[in-house]
Amino acid sequence: MQVPETARQEIKFVANRLNYDLVEQWLRLHSLGFYEAYPERVVNNVYFDTFELSAYAENLAGVSQRTKVRYRWYGSSQEPAAGRLEIKQKRNQYGWKQIYKVPEAPWKPGSDWVDVRQSIALQGGRDASVWLEQNPEAVMINRYLRRYYLSACGRIRITLDFNQKVWDQRNHHYPSFTREANLPETFVVECKCDRSERELASRVLLGMPIRVSRHSKYMNAVSAIL
Numbered sequence: 001m002q003v004p005e006t007a008r009q010e011i012k013f014v015a016n017r018l019n020y021d022l023v024e025q026w027l028r029l030h031s032l033g034f035y036e037a038y039p040e041r042v043v044n045n046v047y048f049d050t051f052e053l054s055a056y057a058e059n060l061a062g063v064s065q066r067t068k069v070r071y072r073w074y075g076s077s078q079e080p081a082a083g084r085l086e087i088k089q090k091r092n093q094y095g096w097k098q099i100y101k102v103p104e105a106p107w108k109p110g111s112d113w114v115d116v117r118q119s120i121a122l123q124g125g126r127d128a129s130v131w132l133e134q135n136p137e138a139v140m141i142n143r144y145l146r147r148y149y150l151s152a153c154g155r156i157r158i159t160l161d162f163n164q165k166v167w168d169q170r171n172h173h174y175p176s177f178t179r180e181a182n183l184p185e186t187f188v189v190e191c192k193c194d195r196s197e198r199e200l201a202s203r204v205l206l207g208m209p210i211r212v213s214r215h216s217k218y219m220n221a222v223s224a225i226l
Contacts, residue, residue, distance in 0.1 A: 003094050008192050010095040017185035019210045026209050033152030044143045045070045047218055048135040056222045065091045068218055069135040079107040079175050080116055085124050087131055100124030112173045113138045138169040140221050155197050156204055162187035168225040181224035
């Protein structure tokens with residue numbers, strides 16, 4: 001798969017929740033002048049995969065070229081609201097998305113996962129429908145709070161994700177919030193930038209005041225519910 005010119009470098013880490021204030025202070029005092037570019041908001045996702053969990057297996061095996069299918073919406077609704085289907089493509093440290101907008105909530109009272117998929121496919125169009133046919137299993141729902149930071153020069157974006165919750169959806173016909181996974185007290189730091197800014201991003205992250213490790217929300221969530 002050819003990496004498109006629009007692909008961004010994505011570097012994601014996880015750290016202990018106790019160090020959140022330290023990282024936030026480090027960002028606010030950084031020489032690049034990071035500031036909160038958008039208001040904090042709740043991010044919700046349902047991840048779709050094959051029944052064999054192919055996306056999970058590929059990531060576990062370290063395949064450099066991977067795809068994840070997720071439906072994302074923002075706000076307080078636990079059930080899928082108006083949002084977008086995202087096909088997240090990754091090759092090594094470069095990532096890009098195909099996005100299919102879904103202007104009306106695909107879930108209504110009484111809707112099961114078949115109804116939700118059909119509504120997303122109908123609103124998203126033919127390509128969205130194909131992706132959902134290939135990845136028909138609603139594996140899990142996750143939600144978390146996200147804060148957005150941007151450098152004063154506009155070249156580096158860093159997000160902080162915390163208070164993550166995960167609910168297992170396997171073997172559930174309807175969106176279910178009865179089986180919440182036990183997750184460690186962590187938060188996620190994600191750095192995104194254009195491919196041309198790789199060196200600058202590396203210098204920024206080298207100065208992070210805590211020990212961090214690589215992270216995938218989907219991988220950690222699926223591992224927690226298996």
